[in-house]
Structure formats: C-alpha cells, structure tokens
Amino acid sequence: MKLGKYNFKLNSPVVMGICNVTPDSFSDGGQSFKKKDALNNINKMFKNGAQIIDIGAESARPGSDPLSYKEEIKRLDPILKKLPKNKFVISVDSYKIETQEYVLSNGAHIINDIFGGSQELFDLTKKFKTGLILMHTPAPPKTMQSMVNSYSNVVSDIKKIFKKTIKKLEKAKIPASKVWFDPGIGFGKNLEQNIEIMQKINQFKFKSYGLLLGSSRKSWIDKIDKSDANERIGGSIASALYCYQKGVDIFRVHDVKETSQSLKVFEKLCLK
Numbered sequence: 001m002k003l004g005k006y007n008f009k010l011n012s013p014v015v016m017g018i019c020n021v022t023p024d025s026f027s028d029g030g031q032s033f034k035k036k037d038a039l040n041n042i043n044k045m046f047k048n049g050a051q052i053i054d055i056g057a058e059s060a061r062p063g064s065d066p067l068s069y070k071e072e073i074k075r076l077d078p079i080l081k082k083l084p085k086n087k088f089v090i091s092v093d094s095y096k097i098e099t100q101e102y103v104l105s106n107g108a109h110i111i112n113d114i115f116g117g118s119q120e121l122f123d124l125t126k127k128f129k130t131g132l133i134l135m136h137t138p139a140p141p142k143t144m145q146s147m148v149n150s151y152s153n154v155v156s157d158i159k160k161i162f163k164k165t166i167k168k169l170e171k172a173k174i175p176a177s178k179v180w181f182d183p184g185i186g187f188g189k190n191l192e193q194n195i196e197i198m199q200k201i202n203q204f205k206f207k208s209y210g211l212l213l214g215s216s217r218k219s220w221i222d223k224i225d226k227s228d229a230n231e232r233i234g235g236s237i238a239s240a241l242y243c244y245q246k247g248v249d250i251f252r253v254h255d256v257k258e259t260s261q262s263l264k265v266f267e268k269l270c271l272k
Contacts, residue, residue, distance in 0.1 A: 001177060003109035004130050006086045008051075013263045014250045016052040016091065017045030018216070021075045022059045035078045042079075046088050049260030052110070054252060055079060056093030060114055060187075064141045069098040080106050091133065097121065104128045114187065116165060122172040131178040132169075133212055133250075136161060137187035144188035154193040155200050158183050166206060180210035180250055186218040194220040198239055202246040214252040215239040216259075237262045245270070 001008055021038050042053050057075035058067040072094060080103060083090060091110035092103040097120045100111050104124055110131040113121060117134045125132055136158045138147035151157045162181050169179060183197045183204055198215065205211055221227060221235035233255050240251045240259055244266065253259045 001131075002129065003089060003178065004085075004104075004107065004128055006109070008089050008109070010051055010089070012249060013244055013267070014051050015049050015256055015260045015263070016054050016212070016250050016252045017042070017048075017050035017256045018252060018254050019045070019053055019055045019079075020059070021055060021057045021079060035082070038079050039082055042083065045256045048257035050088065050256045052089040052091050052250065053083075054091040054093050054112055056112075057099075058094070060093075060141045062141060062145045062186075066140065066142070069096040072096060072099045073102050076103060077106075080108065083107075085109075089131075091131075097124075100124060104130055112182075114184070116161065117168075119168065119172075122168060122174060125174055125178075126172055131180075132174070133180045133182055134162075134165060135182035135187065135212075135214070136184040139188055141187075147188040148190045148193065150188075151193070154189060154196060155203055158197070159203060162204065162206065166209070176208035177210075180212045181206070182212040182214055182252075185213070185215045186220060191220050191223045194218075198243055201243050201248060205247050210249040211247060212250040212252060213240065213243045213248045215243075216251075216253040216255070233258055241266050 001010060019038055019042050045053060055076060057072045076092065085107040089109045091112050092108045093112040094100055095113045095115045100121055101124055110133060111121060112133040114135045114137050116136060117132060137144055138150055181204055185194050185197060216236045217229045217232045221232040225235060236253060236255065237259055241262060244263060251259055
C-alpha cells in the first residue's frame with residue numbers, strides 16, 4: 001500500500017501504538033510529553049510489533065478542553081521531524097485542518113480524525129495520496145458524554161453516518177483501501193452502547209474499507225471490573241481478540257507488546 005511517497009506492507013492483524021504528546025491524556029498523560037521520551041516510546045513500540053504509530057498532541061478524554069492548532073503543531077513538529085518516514089506508518093491524531101495540512105506536508109502517512117473527516121481533509125488526502133482513519137463521536141470531548149441518550153439505535157445511527165461519509169469519499173475518489181472506520185468506543189457512549197458496538201462491530205465493515213478498534217484501557221473496562229487505567233490490559237486484550245474474529249483490521253492500543261503477542265497466539269490457535 002502506498003501512503004504518501006512510500007510503500008508499506010501492513011500484515012493483518014495490524015497493531016497501532018499510541019503516543020500521546022500531552023500532559024493530560026487519560027491513560028499515559030505526560031509519559032511522552034518530552035521529545036526524548038516520545039521518540040524512545042515510539043522506537044520501543046515499533047520494536048514490539050507496532051506497524052503504525054499514532055501520535056496525538058491533544059487529549060480527547062471526556063471533559064477535556066481543546067488545544068489551539070498552533071500549540072498542537074508546536075508539540076508535534078519536533079517529533080515528526082525526527083521520525084524516519086519509510087520505517088513504519090506515521091498517523092497523526094488531529095481534527096484541525098491547519099494541523100492536518102502541516103503534518104501531511106511534513107511526512108505523515110495517515111490522518112486520524114475523531115470527528116470523521118471533512119471535505120477539506122478529503123481534498124488534502126487526495127493531494128498527498130495518504131490514508132484516513134475516520135472515527136465517530138457525537139460531540140466534542142468537553143460535552144460528548146452528555147450525548148449518550150441521543151441515539152435511536154447506536155449501531156444503526158453510526159452506520160448511517162459512515163455510509164454518508166462513504167458517498168463523500170467516493171465522490172472525492174479516495175481509495176477504500178486507504179480508509180479505516182472507527183466507531184469510537186468511549187466517545188459519547190455508555191457501557192451498554194460500547195458493548196453493543198463491539199458485539200456488532202462486523203456491521204461496520206463496508207465494501208473494501210477497513211475497520212479500527214480503539215478500546216484500549218478505556219473506562220468501559222472499569223465499569224465491568226473496577227480498575228485504574230494502567231490496570232486494564234486484560235480487558236483491552238479481551239476486546240481485541242473478540243473483535244479480531246469479527247473482522248477488525250487495526251487495533252489502536254497502549255500495550256503494544258502484550259496485544260501483538262496475544263493476537264499472534266490467538267491466530268495460531270484458530271488455525272485449522
């Protein structure tokens with residue numbers, strides 16, 4: 001698969017490692033805030049099996065405040081400039097068009113947009129020949145949890161939104177093989193809705209488009225088994241294995257080594 005200037009072979013299942021260049025992310029805020037720490041973390045995740053590294057500079061935890069695009073670029077720039085552009089796939093988690101354009105101009109291969117993309121982003125994607133991860137959220141992080149009662153049916157409602165997006169992508173002539181949909185576990189959903197989405201996650205497989213799961217260390221696990229964010233590896237892996245057999249292509253995770261190993265063993269056990 002060609003993303004930007006380089007060809008990458010993504011071997012399924014794909015593990016995407018999370019690098020939050022933030023002081024306040026829900027699970028690992030501050031651990032990769034400094035450039036040296038971020039680069040060390042990225043290198044470690046790559047060695048542990050991550051084929052994609054997703055770098056974010058703004059926390060999207062429930063109730064969080066937005067960051068200006070200037071501050072976002074300021075945090076991302078020193079990391080992006082130091083990363084090799086042909087070693088692994090670089091994804092940047094941002095919904096701001098200014099940031100999106102900047103990072104694509106500086107070698108990012110994928111934009112991960114929690115608001116499901118925009119026509120401006122689709123135009124940039126076509127220009128740079130890069131990839132997209134398009135997530136569902138009903139509202140900005142500050143207020144999204146107030147929207148849990150806004151659905152008539154959470155799975156059907158998200159499917160309708162994704163199908164409308166597909167029409168826009170087809171009109172923009174963006175290849176389906178370079179787009180992954182993410183139903184947004186934990187973004188404006190309660191426990192029952194998150195569970196239903198994962199149980200029916202195969203319904204979000206459209207044509208040749210890919211599917212991503214972002215369930216790692218999130219609070220839905222705490223509601224089942226009381227635990228701090230760094231104690232949720234077991235629940236994270238359980239959801240990854242369950243959703244892998246339902247067709248998920250990419251797993252966005254904090255614990256790369258453990259998830260990668262689990263998926264490899266699970267795949268081996270399931271071979272007939």
